[in-house]
Amino acid sequence: MKVNYKPVLTRFFSDPNSHRLNFYLQNGGYKQAKRVLTEMKPEEVIDFIKKSNLRGRGGAGFSTGMKWSFIPKNLGKDIYLVCNADESEPGTFKDRILIENDPHALIEGIIIASYAIGAKKSFIYIRGEFVEQYKILNNAIQESYVSGYLGKNVCGTNYSLDIILHRGAGAYICGEETALLSSLEGKRGYPRIKPPFPAIKGLYESPTIVNNVETLVTVKHIFENGIEWFTSIGTPKSPGPKLYCLSGHVKKPGLYELPLGMQLKDLVFDYGGGVKNDLRVKGVIPGGSSSGVLKDDELDIIMDFESLMAKGMILGTASVIVLNENVCMVDALWNIARFYHHESCGQCTPCREGSGWIEKLLERIERGHGTKDDLKIMSEIAKNMVGRTICVLADALAIPVEHFVKRYFNEFEAHILHKGCPNRQLAASNT
Ligand SMILES: Cc1cc2nc3c(=O)[nH]c(=O)nc-3n(C[C@H](O)[C@H](O)[C@H](O)COP(=O)(O)O)c2cc1C
Numbered sequence: 001m002k003v004n005y006k007p008v009l010t011r012f013f014s015d016p017n018s019h020r021l022n023f024y025l026q027n028g029g030y031k032q033a034k035r036v037l038t039e040m041k042p043e044e045v046i047d048f049i050k051k052s053n054l055r056g057r058g059g060a061g062f063s064t065g066m067k068w069s070f071i072p073k074n075l076g077k078d079i080y081l082v083c084n085a086d087e088s089e090p091g092t093f094k095d096r097i098l099i100e101n102d103p104h105a106l107i108e109g110i111i112i113a114s115y116a117i118g119a120k121k122s123f124i125y126i127r128g129e130f131v132e133q134y135k136i137l138n139n140a141i142q143e144s145y146v147s148g149y150l151g152k153n154v155c156g157t158n159y160s161l162d163i164i165l166h167r168g169a170g171a172y173i174c175g176e177e178t179a180l181l182s183s184l185e186g187k188r189g190y191p192r193i194k195p196p197f198p199a200i201k202g203l204y205e206s207p208t209i210v211n212n213v214e215t216l217v218t219v220k221h222i223f224e225n226g227i228e229w230f231t232s233i234g235t236p237k238s239p240g241p242k243l244y245c246l247s248g249h250v251k252k253p254g255l256y257e258l259p260l261g262m263q264l265k266d267l268v269f270d271y272g273g274g275v276k277n278d279l280r281v282k283g284v285i286p287g288g289s290s291s292g293v294l295k296d297d298e299l300d301i302i303m304d305f306e307s308l309m310a311k312g313m314i315l316g317t318a319s320v321i322v323l324n325e326n327v328c329m330v331d332a333l334w335n336i337a338r339f340y341h342h343e344s345c346g347q348c349t350p351c352r353e354g355s356g357w358i359e360k361l362l363e364r365i366e367r368g369h370g371t372k373d374d375l376k377i378m379s380e381i382a383k384n385m386v387g388r389t390i391c392v393l394a395d396a397l398a399i400p401v402e403h404f405v406k407r408y409f410n411e412f413e414a415h416i417l418h419k420g421c422p423n424r425q426l427a428a429s430n431t
Contacts, residue, residue: 246268
């Protein structure tokens, strides 16, 4: 069923000038930043976002207002806001589209958030491969400086803010907030042990808030449309609009702005148009490659943080990847394992070695050399990766391993019994 929802974050995306300052100003741009800076105290801004119950859109779903309130007061140190635009989770393409089409909404969100936490310097860490998005964002930042929305006396107030746009070098791990901070400091992108959390000891050992692009853009829209608007959308614990990325074997892939708490089935069939070539669904990855997998009879699940957690999965970035009936689930999981093994930073043994062994075992099973013990060994390795590492990249592989094997056990077993992938054998016998 389609829902009655009018897009807000993406409403101007069909206009070719939506990324330009003039267009932004003609549509109410920077009014909220000005209002916040002139009429609200920083604590009031934090309380406002706390009341909205906005949860971070970078994957973990942590309360944004709560996170901002962790910044210690009067420490005498600089405070930083860092926008995470690294976006490298397979299946996820929302932040790059936001940057391309509405970079000023991101800048306005950054101004509001920086003011709230007392930051005078803010960084945007953008994925190295996003060359076009970098140019668009860089241009928007320059436009804002020239027009008095950044730099000294933002919007004519006493508040000053600089934004530094920093390009990453193409490592998935640098999206993890502490690895990002290490990378930003010019070091190797290694995650750091938490606590201390970045809000206490972050960039250059100073209090730092890291927020996702979509989170910060949403902040601006909450100020523009009000808390009532925001909380009237979605579910009580997961309110607001969400950008869903729909990809894989779906007829109409793309970015969909809809309320949080949509039924997965509706996203796939009513918005995505169902499976290409009218094939059947074999599985759906609900929230990016690390989120797990659901079978075709589980698609009535609600896409909010709680419902997926109840299944031992995560909403993650709400990036839905549809797999049709012809997909080999061993091959699909092997593909995921290759990615996480390649992207493991290597600091923690369970992740570095575990991801490597899982990749090897899956290759062996897919190529027909798997043994009966391999599935047990793989599950053991995955279990031993969870909660034993500095960051959760290890969990990001352990979660799909658990759910793919549990849901498609017969298919994994068939690979071992028949010494290879039944799909490949069938294809070979037909040629
Ligand atoms: C391996 C790994 C990669 C991540 N990649 C990203 C990313 O590309 N973008 C992002 O916003 N968050 C990413 N995160 C989550 C961040 O660590 C952090 O939770 C997020 O930026 C906080 O922003 P939010 O509170 O606005 O969601 C990643 C986490 C892990 C463990």
